[in-house]
Amino acid sequence: MTPKTRIHLIRHGEVERQCYNGHYDVGLTPRGVEQYHGLKPRLEPGRITALYTSDLTRTRRGGEILGAYLGVAPVALPELRELNCGAWEGLTLSEVQKQRPEEWAARLADVVNFRAPGGESLTDLAGRVLPVLSDLVEKHRGEEVLVVAHGGVNRIVLLDAIGAPLSSMFAIDQKYCALNIVDYYADGNRVVQLING
Template sequence: MSTITRICFARHGETDWNAERRMQGHIDTPLNSHGQAQAQRLAQSLQHAGHTFNHLYSSDLQRAADTAKQVSHALGLSITIDPIFRERHVGVLQGLRLDDAPHAVPEVWQAHLARDIQHDLGGGESIQAFHERAQRALAMLVAAHQGQTILVVSHGGTLDMMYRIASKQALDQARVAVVPNTSLNWIAYDGKTWSVERWADTDHLSTLALDNVDL
């Protein structure tokens, strides 16, 4: 039995709010037609690639869960829905377009840009709290699936946090990892440390991938 636990994180398909550059956070937005096509392409590519996953998890937000349903049907896996894989709650920034936020809530926006890890963005989730939630999620997966390969459908901000944990990137540093819609992002745990195996794989999408951050 392998001692390495591998987790493939897939970001959900595109929503209208992604296309509008509008911050979603915990707001429950559906996939648009483009996102549905992305989810179908993701499911088909995973099926054709012959990846063997021991379990499928998803965030409970509709855009992730609906993406996971396509994968579930293609791979014959049941889905465990868990809110621990949700996007970061970005407080008063939720619902605002990136172009509008600096004018609507300038102080909160500056804290967001500065990556103040203790700031909750006006009733949301601080980076520190978000990091702790991501750590709990990874610990849960390792405890339940040691030595297995797991697929998780989640969100751009959540995947960025997983990248930070696996690559040991500081929480207050600017983002370096891109997370396109329905990209595949692999990390691994050898029993002691996490590592990034492959990131932002969109070979299955061609021109269908839209790269958004913190949305």
């Protein structure tokens, strides 16, 4: 059988601020912490050999909680950060629509290539995340790896795994502490086992 790397891909728990957080280092709510603890029965100690998070608090805290349970030390990678929302960071959707209507219209016209001032596009995000994921898959060939990341990051990974375009970004839901599972085979094949579980 072709060796595979299984990636258990988790979105972070519920956060304190419901807005465009992006690179903003927002903390978790008590419910967000509990959501991480609720994932423990779904992850089997002894099977997962490595754990990676972004370097933002909302994922690093999950790495600490789950890493202690699994007996694996988390490694923080800045490349796994959420989409940089630039000038939109800290604003709610309604605030963006009211305060920056021209930018909002531009985003609706080209969701893939639009960048908020000072931020990233989905193309930029994919260019940052996918090479790192590929490195992790190769580094841990034949192993099971836990990655704690963000809604946008996870969607990029899942779209790539199923061969869907970035324009389908919001066709995939990612609830807080959603669990996704993707198997990466050495021959290049990929099988998505679970989305938004």
